[in-house]
Amino acid sequence: MTVIDLGEVRDEPGSEEARRPRPPRAVGRPLRVALALALVVATVAGATPAPQRIAVVVPAGPGSEVFLHGDRLYVVDRAEGETAGTAEVLAYALPERSLAAGRPSAPLWRALVRTSGRISESRAWPGVVLFTIADVQGTQSLVLDAATGRERWRQPGYPRWDRAGTLLMQSGGEDGGTVRLVDPASGRAIWSARTRPMPAMYDVRDGRIDRIVMGPARGQVEVRDARSGELLHAADLRLGELPGPQQTMVAHGLLLVHRPAAGVLTAYELDGLRRRWEISLPMVAHVEECGPMICANRQSSGFSALDPATGAVRWTGDRWAAVLRERAGRLLAIETAPLGERYSVLDAATGRVTADLGVWTLLPWYDDDRLLAVRVAKGGGLVVAELDVAAGLARVLDVLREAILDCRSSADALARRRLPGDLGVWRYPG
Numbered sequence: 001m002t003v004i005d006l007g008e009v010r011d012e013p014g015s016e017e018a019r020r021p022r023p024p025r026a027v028g029r030p031l032r033v034a035l036a037l038a039l040v041v042a043t044v045a046g047a048t049p050a051p052q053r054i055a056v057v058v059p060a061g062p063g064s065e066v067f068l069h070g071d072r073l074y075v076v077d078r079a080e081g082e083t084a085g086t087a088e089v090l091a092y093a094l095p096e097r098s099l100a101a102g103r104p105s106a107p108l109w110r111a112l113v114r115t116s117g118r119i120s121e122s123r124a125w126p127g128v129v130l131f132t133i134a135d136v137q138g139t140q141s142l143v144l145d146a147a148t149g150r151e152r153w154r155q156p157g158y159p160r161w162d163r164a165g166t167l168l169m170q171s172g173g174e175d176g177g178t179v180r181l182v183d184p185a186s187g188r189a190i191w192s193a194r195t196r197p198m199p200a201m202y203d204v205r206d207g208r209i210d211r212i213v214m215g216p217a218r219g220q221v222e223v224r225d226a227r228s229g230e231l232l233h234a235a236d237l238r239l240g241e242l243p244g245p246q247q248t249m250v251a252h253g254l255l256l257v258h259r260p261a262a263g264v265l266t267a268y269e270l271d272g273l274r275r276r277w278e279i280s281l282p283m284v285a286h287v288e289e290c291g292p293m294i295c296a297n298r299q300s301s302g303f304s305a306l307d308p309a310t311g312a313v314r315w316t317g318d319r320w321a322a323v324l325r326e327r328a329g330r331l332l333a334i335e336t337a338p339l340g341e342r343y344s345v346l347d348a349a350t351g352r353v354t355a356d357l358g359v360w361t362l363l364p365w366y367d368d369d370r371l372l373a374v375r376v377a378k379g380g381g382l383v384v385a386e387l388d389v390a391a392g393l394a395r396v397l398d399v400l401r402e403a404i405l406d407c408r409s410s411a412d413a414l415a416r417r418r419l420p421g422d423l424g425v426w427r428y429p430g
Contacts, residue, residue, distance in 0.1 A: 053398055054427040055098045056105045057418070066423060067131075068094075068410035069124035072146070073425060076119045076131070079112055087115045089131070091149060094413060094427060105425075111149030113142060123161055125184040128152055130159060130167075141169060143187065153187030163207040163368055166226065170200055179212060181229060191229030193222075201250040202226075203270055204289075207367055211270055213255055215239070215248040221255065223270050235273040249287045251294050252308040258284045265296065267311060277311040291326035291348035301336075305351060315351035320344075324362070325371065328390040330354065332371070334362075340375070345392040355392030360385065363409035372409045374416075377401070384414060384426070397428050 060066065064077040071094045079088040090107040117135025124130070124146065133140040142154040157169035157180075167184045171177045172195055179200045180192035196216035203211040209226045216239070223233040239246065239257065247258040254276060255268040263282035268275050285299040293305040293314060302318040317323075320333040323346075331346040337359055345355040360373035371387040373394070381401035385394045400416070403424060407416035418424040 053098075054095065054429075056092075056095060056425045058092055058105050058415075058423040058425060060423040062421070064423075065119055066408045066415045067122035068408050068413050068415055068425075069122065069129065070410070072124065072129070073413075073415060074122060074129060075423070082112060085114060085116050087113050087119065089113055089144065089149060091129075091146070094425060109147075109149040111144055111151070113144070113151065115142075121159075123159065125165060125167070128184055130184065132159060138171070138173075143184065152185065155182075155187055160202060160209070162204065162209045166209050168202075168209065168212070168226065170195070172197065172199070179214075181226065193224060193229055198248070201248065201255075203250050203253060205253075213250050213270065215255060215257075221268075221273060223273065233271070233273050237268065237273065247284070247286070251287050251289045254294075254308060256287055256294075258287075260284070265311070267308075276309075279306075279311040279313075288323065289326075290323045290331055291329060293348060295323050297322065305348075314349070317346070317351055320346075325389050330389050330392065332387065332389045343373075343387060343394075345389055357387055357392075357394040360387070360394070362387070363407060363414070365409065366411075369409070369411040372397075372414055374403075374407070374414075382416070384428075386428075398426065400424070400426065 058073060058075065060075050061077045064075050067074045073092040073094055075090045077088050077090070079086040089111045091109050092105050092107055095105070115133050117133045119131045120134050121132035122129060127146050128143050129146050131142045133142055138156060139158045140154055140156055141159050143152045144150065145152055155169065157171035160168045160170065167182045168179060169182050170179045174197055176194060176196050178192050179195050181190040182188065183190060195214050198216060201213040201215065202209050203213060211232065212224045212226050214222045220234045220236050222231060224231055245260060249256045253270050255270060255273070257266045260282070263280055264278060265281040265284060266275065266278040281296055281304065283299045285297045287294055287296045290305060294308050295303045295305055297303040301321050302316065303320065304313045305315045305317065306312065307314055317333065319335050321335055323331045323333050325332040326348060329348050331348050333344050333346050335342050335344070340359040341361065342359050343357040344353050345357065346352065347354055360375050363372045363374065365371055373385050373387050374382045377383045377399050381399060382403045383396060384398040384400060385396045387394055402418040403416045404419060407414060412429050413425060413427045415423055415425045
């Protein structure tokens with residue numbers, strides 16, 4: 001596959017700007033996001049569309065939803081001639097080579113499913129594919145057989161999964177609910193525990209959900225093992241006695257409690273629920289792991305990078321809206337620019353900018369996927385690139401002249417509307 005190390009991409013192939021020498025590039029993260037398309041005139045320097053791409057065309061109505069998993073494409077569309085509340089799911093196998101021009105791909109199977117809401121998310125396990133349905137009643141999870149489309153099971157609850165294949169389901173309401181570990185093939189609950197009205201939180205280690213934390217507004221905080229459901233620790237941290245509202249969050253093996261009225265952030269170890277540290281930190285919207293640090297995001301913009309061991313502020317990122325991924329000690333940070341969203345690579349230890357990747361629209365991704373991004377190409381269509389955080393590069397993969405809005409991506413494929421109104425699928429094997 002032809003890739004170009006561009007740093008900040010300048011112009012399309014063959015333009016005068018592309019032939020000029022470019023200045024040296026600077027030395028040198030459910031959240032499952034989907035950003036609005038940046039309406040900018042993109043420029044690509046000396047890039048040739050990748051000759052190894054695999055392109056197919058799939059019929060799809062204008063209101064359809066599209067999901068990519070491995071070598072499968074799933075299209076969820078209105079079911080013609082059926083009663084309201086019925087959708088049609090079509091499964092396609094992504095071929096290993098491009099089909100002849102004008103020849104659409106044929107579905108492996110079609111399935112009619114009952115749904116009173118919008119199918120908004122999807123995830124695949126060996127032999128099954130899960131769809132999340134959201135409506136005014138709450139959230140349901142529907143699982144179909146990947147070989148036939150037959151409905152395997154459905155149950156209320158929002159799914160949470162990890163790279164090891166763990167599937168946790170959480171449901172609830174004002175009076176509380178349940179969190180349960182579920183077998184993806186059968187829907188059988190392996191264990192189940194009651195939750196308070198506040199949602200359960202998840203401690204993730206090396207991409208695996210390790211512990212589940214249930215932090216009530218008052219009463220005992222519980223820490224459970226995600227695999228067995230065993231209660232590991234419980235303690236009354238007297239959270240209900242703290243003045244004013246509060247937020248509870250989990251990061252780096254810590255339960256973090258923020259009290260906006262006092263402007264204080266307190267950290268408790270999940271192992272034993274002992275208080276580790278407390279610092280003065282007002283205006284915290286949420287926290288997340290930023291490589292070895294904890295990023296405490298402000299309610300407006302920017303964040304403070306905290307040392308998990310002590311709570312000390314190691315550096316601040318005033319211009320950044322969020323950090324999206326960490327790789328090899330580097331962070332992918334996003335900032336709002338006049339013409340879209342700008343991406344930069346930071347050194348996780350110091351916050352120093354090591355690479356400017358330019359303005360892109362980042363496509364939805366899972367934790368282990370390559371980061372595919374697009375922007376409008378000069379002359380029409382879209383430029384497709386991979387954002388490599390570890391290398392600090394934006395690698396241009398293709399220029400798709402017929403592609404427009406509405407897209408999904410996976411580790412090596414991109415599905416997007418074409419100008420004729422159908423769906424184009426382009427694969428870029430790594």
